[in-house]
Structures are given as C-alpha cells and as structure tokens.
Amino acid sequence: MSTPSLPLADLVRQVRQSREYPRLTDAIPYTRFMGIGVENLAGEMLCRMRYAPHLIGNSILPALHGGTLGALLESSAIFELLLKTDTERVPKVISTTVDFLRSGKAQDTFAKAFITRQGRRVANVRVEAWQDDRTRPIASSHALFLLSEP
Amino acid sequence: MSDFSLPSDTAERREKLSILFTEAVPHNHALGLRLEEVGATDATVVMPYADMLVGNPETGVVAGGAVTTLIDAASGTAVMAALNAFAAIVTLDLRIDYLRPARPGLPLTARAECYKVTRLVAFVRALVHQGDPAMPVASSQGTFMRVED
Numbered sequence: 001m002s003t004p005s006l007p008l009a010d011l012v013r014q015v016r017q018s019r020e021y022p023r024l025t026d027a028i029p030y031t032r033f034m035g036i037g038v039e040n041l042a043g044e045m046l047c048r049m050r051y052a053p054h055l056i057g058n059s060i061l062p063a064l065h066g067g068t069l070g071a072l073l074e075s076s077a078i079f080e081l082l083l084k085t086d087t088e089r090v091p092k093v094i095s096t097t098v099d100f101l102r103s104g105k106a107q108d109t110f111a112k113a114f115i116t117r118q119g120r121r122v123a124n125v126r127v128e129a130w131q132d133d134r135t136r137p138i139a140s141s142h143a144l145f146l147l148s149e150p
Numbered sequence: 151m152s153d154f155s156l157p158s159d160t161a162e163r164r165e166k167l168s169i170l171f172t173e174a175v176p177h178n179h180a181l182g183l184r185l186e187e188v189g190a191t192d193a194t195v196v197m198p199y200a201d202m203l204v205g206n207p208e209t210g211v212v213a214g215g216a217v218t219t220l221i222d223a224a225s226g227t228a229v230m231a232a233l234n235a236f237a238a239i240v241t242l243d244l245r246i247d248y249l250r251p252a253r254p255g256l257p258l259t260a261r262a263e264c265y266k267v268t269r270l271v272a273f274v275r276a277l278v279h280q281g282d283p284a285m286p287v288a289s290s291q292g293t294f295m296r297v298e299d
Contacts, residue, residue: 007208008207008208027207028204028205028206028207028213029201029202029203029204029205029207030202030203030204030205030212030213030215030216031205031213032202033202033203034215053176054176054177054179054180055176055177055180056175056176056177057175057176057177057178058174058175059174059175059176060174064177065175065176065177065178065219065222065223066218066219066226066240066241066244067177067215067216067218067219067220067221067222067223068177068215068219070215070218070219070222070244071213071214071215071216071218071219072215074213074214074215074218075213075215078205089206089208090205090206090208092248092251093214093248094247094248095245095246095247095248096214096218096245096246097243097244097245097246098218098243098244098245099242099243100240100241100242100243100244103240
C-alpha cells in the first residue's frame with residue numbers, strides 16, 4: 001500500500017482549500033483503481049467514474065458491474081463528507097441501500113451526493129448516479145456514515 | 151443471452167459456474183473473486199485482500215464498494231443456483247449493514263442464500279466474514295430480477 005506523504009487529515013484540509021481533488025482521490029488506493037475522481041463541473045462538485053474494461057459485469061450487453069455503481073455512490077458520499085464537512089478522517093459506512101434503476105453502459109458515469117442530515121456522529125447521505133441524462137439516473141442510494149469528531 | 155441449465159452434479163456445477171463467474175465477468179476477475187462453493191440455493195465467494203481494495207490508507211481497511219461488489223457477485227450466483235440456470239439476471243436493490251470493521255490483510259468471504267424465487271424476482275441474504283461466520287463483518291439483503299432477451 002502506498003502511504004500518502006501527508007497524514008490524510010492534513011491532505012483533506014489542504015484539498016478543501018486548493019480544490020486539487022486528484023491529490024485526495026489518488027491517495028485512496030480503491031478510488032484510484034476504480035478510476036473514481038472528484039471534479040468541479042459548472043461550479044458543482046461531482047464524482048466521475050471513468051470507463052475502463054475492468055469495470056464490466058456483463059460482457060455480452062456490455063454493462064457495468066452492479067458493484068462498481070455501488071462503489072461510485074459510496075465514494076461520492078465519502079468525498080462529499082470529507083470535503084464539505086469538517087470531519088477529519090474517512091467516514092465509516094454503517095449501512096447502505098442501493099437501487100439499481102437502469103443498466104450502466106460502457107461509458108463514464110457521474111454521481112452527485114446530498115448530505116440530508118449531519119449530526120455530531122452520524123450523517124445521512126443520498127446519492128444519484130447517471131450517464132447521458134441526469135434526469136434518468138441509473139442508480140441511487142441512501143447511506144449512513146459514522147463521522148470522526150474534529 | 152439465453153439461459154442454459156446447470157449440470158446436476160455438484161462438482162460440475164461449481165466448475166461450470168466458476169469459469170463463467172470470472173471469464174464472463176471482467177470486474178469479478180479484476181478483484182480476484184473466486185467462487186468457492188455452489189449449493190442448491192447458495193453460493194460462497196472469496197475476495198483476497200489486496201492493496202488496491204483499500205478505502206482508508208491510514209487503517210488499510212477495504213473499501214465498502216469492494217464489499218458491495220463481493221456481495222452482489224455472491225448473491226447473483228446464489229440466484230443462478232436456485233434457478234438452476236446460468237440466467238440473465240439484474241440486481242434490483244441491495245441493502246448492506248456493516249457490522250464490524252474488516253481486519254486488513256485477511257480475505258473476505260461472502261456466503262449468499264437465495265431463500266425465495268418467484269417467476270421474475272429472487273430474494274437473497276448474504277453474510278460476509280473473515281474466517282468465522284459467527285463474527286460477520288457485513289450482512290445484506292437483495293432482490294434480483296430475471297430479464298428477458
């Protein structure tokens with residue numbers, strides 16, 4: 001495992017200021033492997049999962065593996081919490097429910113997370129993922145996370 | 151993709167599904183998932199620990215997204231076992247509870263049981279553990295649907 005040069009909390013604080021999102025997403029091995037990054041698009045912070053052949057679950061259709069959409073939704077919630085709240089460590093998922101709405105095509109997938117409630121210890125987050133048309137999401141989730149106290 | 155039925159012999163069944171499990175599913179292969187067992191209505195899948203799966207570089211704990219993929223793969227295979235066919239199925243929903251932190255360095259094993267099938271919909275529960283099923287890391291409940299060509 002590659003160790004980030006900075007403690008993660010310091011890196012997160014720097015990225016909140018500088019918005020150099022790849023510094024954070026590249027520090028997490030799984031999001032790097034999955035090609036999941038944070039981007040500022042039209043003033044809005046979104047996640048993008050770049051299409052790669054190893055994300056395919058059904059080669060005949062072809063369609064993205066359901067688990068990759070789960071991964072994008074969860075990563076999007078974690079980055080939203082890390083960058084928009086003052087939690088200092090990677091939030092721990094308590095539970096998650098994913099609805100798979102349409103099959104994911106072999107192309108980039110986007111996600112937007114909404115923090116629906118943030119308490120002192122627990123946050124509720126809703127996420128939607130889409131490809132061509134944001135009004136036709138391909139997957140959505142709601143999840144609970146345990147936050148570290150700053 | 152047309153469905154085809156599975157052999158009745160347990161070893162042949164496992165072998166046939168194992169090959170399809172990784173060869174037809176690139177992401178299962180990319181995560182190193184192995185189909186260990188297939189019963190009449192259940193499937194057991196192992197995900198070896200790997201650095202690329204780490205979601206928290208400070209603790210070495212595997213990302214929840216990788217656990218989601220493991221559970222989805224095991225649950226889908228349990229549905230095929232219960233349908234007795236390599237069927238075209240899709241996941242409708244999946245709920246996962248994370249019961250205890252996964253220990254870094256150890257493989258994760260998911261055992262999924264398809265406890266009810268109707269003509270179109272199948273219901274599956276799964277438990278994820280790291281060697282002792284009595285100390286699960288995660289539990290899940292999912293629904294799957296059979297799709298027509």
